[in-house]
Amino acid sequence: xxxxxxxxxxxxxxxxxxxxxxxxxxxxxxxxxxxxxxxxxxxxxxxxxxxxxxxxxxxxxxxxxxxxxxxxxxxxxxxxxxxxxxxxxxxxxxxxxxxxxxxxxxxxxxxxxxxxxxxxxxxxxxxxxxxxxxxxxxxxxxxxxxxxxxxxxxxxxxxxxxxxxxxxxxxxxxxxxxxxxxxxxxxxxxxxxxxxxxxxxxxxxxxxxxxxxxxxxxxxxxxxxxxxxxxxxxxxxxxxxxxxxxxxxxxxxxxxxxxxxxxxxxxxxxxxxxxxxxxxxxxxxxxxxxxxxxxxxxxxxxxxxxxxxxxxxxxxxxxxxxxxxxxxxxxxxxxxxxxxxxxxxxxx
Amino acid sequence: xxxxxxxxxxxxxxxxxxxxxxxxxxxxxxxxxxxxxxxxxxxxxxxxxxxxxxxxxxxxxxxxxxxxxxxxxxxxxxxxxxxxxxxxxxxxxxxxxxxxxxxxxxxxxxxxxxxxxxxxxxxxxxxxxxxxxxxxxxxxxxxxxxxxxxxxxxxxxxxxxxxxxxxxxxxxxxxxxxxxxxxxxxxxxxxxxxxxxxxxxxxxxxxxxxxxxxxxxxxxxxxxxxxxxxxxxxxxxxxxxxxxxxxxxxxxxxxxxxxxxxxxxxxxxxxxxxxxxxxxxxxxxxxxxxxxxxxxxxxxxxxxxxxxxxxxxxxxxxxxxxxxxxxxxxxxxxxxxxxxxx
Numbered sequence: 001x002x003x004x005x006x007x008x009x010x011x012x013x014x015x016x017x018x019x020x021x022x023x024x025x026x027x028x029x030x031x032x033x034x035x036x037x038x039x040x041x042x043x044x045x046x047x048x049x050x051x052x053x054x055x056x057x058x059x060x061x062x063x064x065x066x067x068x069x070x071x072x073x074x075x076x077x078x079x080x081x082x083x084x085x086x087x088x089x090x091x092x093x094x095x096x097x098x099x100x101x102x103x104x105x106x107x108x109x110x111x112x113x114x115x116x117x118x119x120x121x122x123x124x125x126x127x128x129x130x131x132x133x134x135x136x137x138x139x140x141x142x143x144x145x146x147x148x149x150x151x152x153x154x155x156x157x158x159x160x161x162x163x164x165x166x167x168x169x170x171x172x173x174x175x176x177x178x179x180x181x182x183x184x185x186x187x188x189x190x191x192x193x194x195x196x197x198x199x200x201x202x203x204x205x206x207x208x209x210x211x212x213x214x215x216x217x218x219x220x221x222x223x224x225x226x227x228x229x230x231x232x233x234x235x236x237x238x239x240x241x242x243x244x245x246x247x248x249x250x251x252x253x254x255x256x257x258x259x260x261x262x263x264x265x266x267x268x269x270x271x272x273x274x275x276x277x278x279x280x281x282x283x284x285x286x287x288x289x290x291x292x293x294x295x296x297x298x299x300x301x302x303x304x305x306x307x308x309x310x311x312x313x314x315x316x317x318x319x320x321x322x323x324x325x326x327x328x329x330x331x332x333x334x335x336x337x338x339x340x341x342x343x344x345x346x347x348x
Numbered sequence: 349x350x351x352x353x354x355x356x357x358x359x360x361x362x363x364x365x366x367x368x369x370x371x372x373x374x375x376x377x378x379x380x381x382x383x384x385x386x387x388x389x390x391x392x393x394x395x396x397x398x399x400x401x402x403x404x405x406x407x408x409x410x411x412x413x414x415x416x417x418x419x420x421x422x423x424x425x426x427x428x429x430x431x432x433x434x435x436x437x438x439x440x441x442x443x444x445x446x447x448x449x450x451x452x453x454x455x456x457x458x459x460x461x462x463x464x465x466x467x468x469x470x471x472x473x474x475x476x477x478x479x480x481x482x483x484x485x486x487x488x489x490x491x492x493x494x495x496x497x498x499x500x501x502x503x504x505x506x507x508x509x510x511x512x513x514x515x516x517x518x519x520x521x522x523x524x525x526x527x528x529x530x531x532x533x534x535x536x537x538x539x540x541x542x543x544x545x546x547x548x549x550x551x552x553x554x555x556x557x558x559x560x561x562x563x564x565x566x567x568x569x570x571x572x573x574x575x576x577x578x579x580x581x582x583x584x585x586x587x588x589x590x591x592x593x594x595x596x597x598x599x600x601x602x603x604x605x606x607x608x609x610x611x612x613x614x615x616x617x618x619x620x621x622x623x624x625x626x627x628x629x630x631x632x633x634x635x636x637x638x639x640x641x642x643x644x645x646x647x648x649x650x651x652x653x654x655x656x657x658x659x660x661x662x663x664x665x666x667x668x669x670x671x672x673x674x675x676x677x678x679x680x681x682x683x684x685x686x687x688x689x690x
Binding site: 062063064065066068069189214215216217218220221222223224225226227228229231232233235236238249252253256259260261262276347348 | 403405406409411412415418419509513514515516518528529530603606607608609611612613614615616654655658659660661663664665
């Protein structure tokens with residue numbers, strides 16, 4: 001079977017990222033002062049040194065998309081890094097009933113901690129509650145459960161913040177332009193996250209009265225839909241100044257449509273942080289000038305948190321004895337100026 | 349739908365009906381401008397008027413007409429193949445998955461090394477290969493088409509996911525990408541539209557002017573009668589699913605040109621779009637009657653609606669509701685027509 005060398009390249013990429021992150025962590029902890037310290041400084045903190053054995057169950061949706069695939073890879077490679085972590089990973093599924101079944105199997109196996117990225121947060125709340133009642137703490141990854149009782153800790157991206165930061169970036173670029181027009185190529189409209197991204201974007205644009213959003217079309221997070229919807233948008237809007245595209249995967253298609261239409265009279269901001277997008281930003285030869293991050297590294301962090309939970313430790317750099325109950329990642333804007341810093345996290 | 353279907357089945361078993369069908373095809377006019385086709389043309393004309401009124405500057409622009417035709421091309425080629433399968437009384441639920449598998453297989457780095465020919469060849473071969481499996485399972489494994497192609501849907505999508513590992517395979521072969529650029533338009537017609545036109549013409553000739561076409565209609569009308577009349581029904585079915593696979597392979601190549609990449613989500617829900625277009629075009633779901641012109645008009649109706657809605661910046665939800673309404677309206681109009689059950 002023909003196969004791209006993507007896997008090995010990606011593995012290498014994340015391996016490097018993980019190792020460097022690890023090195024950074026060690027560097028930080030080794031700088032601790034030895035002076036008289038308040039009690040909190042004695043809090044046990046999870047570090048790279050092997051501790052109590054922890055079995056982590058991981059259940060995610062079907063990785064049929066670049067970002068979700070990067071989530072799985074991040075979780076796996078981070079778990080491999082720890083000699084005291086065993087990862088029990090289930091086959092990804094977008095079917096609610098199937099994912100519930102998989103999580104119940106992990107509960108029956110009595111894993112120490114569960115990391116769950118539900119295909120649908122609301123629909124999987126009950127099984128999260130079930131795990132918590134069975135004494136298995138749940139790290140809820142990204143798509144949030146409907147009840148805080150269903151998880152011990154939530155870590156995920158900031159969809160509203162993505163829209164907000166994309167809007168602010170575009171606003172700053174166009175602030176001196178009279179009657180500026182922007183266009184939005186949204187993601188899958190029946191996902192709540194799409195509405196949040198749009199809300200953040202609209203809220204940011206309110207700060208710039210000279211800018212008006214003239215069109216919005218939703219695509220399906222796929223290259224094909226990105227190309228098709230963007231081609232329509234370009235046809236509908238003969239002139240506009242900026243485009244915000246919710247997702248870099250569909251952005252591959254959107255860029256293709258822009259190229260086919262021979263348009264270069266606007267600036268484009270992407271979303272999520274795919275490597276192809278960062279490469280294009282770095283090259284600077286297309287309309288794509290920035291992308292707003294939604295980092296898949298959150299899966300690696302979820303494994304860290306799950307391990308700390310299993311070992312009853314806190315997080316390095318924080319004073320608390322336990323890990324936090326909620327962590328929202330920052331949606332940084334990647335531009336040509338800082339792209340080198342973020343390029344290693346770009347997913348394929 | 350049930351009513352005409354049942355009647356067609358009741359009529360077909362008599363040998364007289366079959367021979368009448370044969371006779372009919374020999375003196376069939378070039379195009380049957382029956383009420384069904386005309387009503388579809390009417391729908392299209394109304395849509396064009398709506399587009400011209402709601403977005404006068406954008407809709408009738410040459411670049412927009414090029415866009416509508418281009419967007420109709422990929423699904424159009426798939427629909428031509430689907431029309432044959434449905435005419436024969438079968439169904440192919442795996443078309444979208446075959447497009448996905450063919451497109452990702454053709455865009456692996458290994459395949460891209462062979463350039464344009466490598467990508468085209470791989471896409472077509474994978475499509476034909478999948479069609480062959482479908483055909484063998486249905487014709488010789490005696491599996492119900494619904495089930496066999498459902499199995500193909502699942503496994504081809506799975507294989508596509510495995511090949512890509514969920515990632516998007518961007519095409520770097522310039523000659524392939526160039527085929528989608530404005531510079532390669534022939535007298536203002538995009539090459540993809542030319543491919544679609546060629547497939548349509550060949551499909552029409554094949555269905556209306558050849559023994560192959562007559563056999564397809566006969567098998568769909570009544571397989572047992574066709575067998576008694578000396579048609580190798582099983583071989584005919586094998587060829588039909590092969591044909592559908594071939595169309596999917598061609599469509600996959602076209603999609604690669606259009607989107608510049610292969611992704612396992614390619615061709616999502618093509619099966620439903622192609623079936624819907626064929627049905628509103630006038631092809632009978634229970635088999636025995638098929639029309640390529642109708643199918644192509646069906647595809648154009650859907651593409652034009654999408655285009656008008658995008659030009660007027662309407663939401664996806666509204667677009668889907670309208671699509672459903674159009675399907676219902678088209679079928680109702682056809683049932684009321686005098687030829688509704690012919």
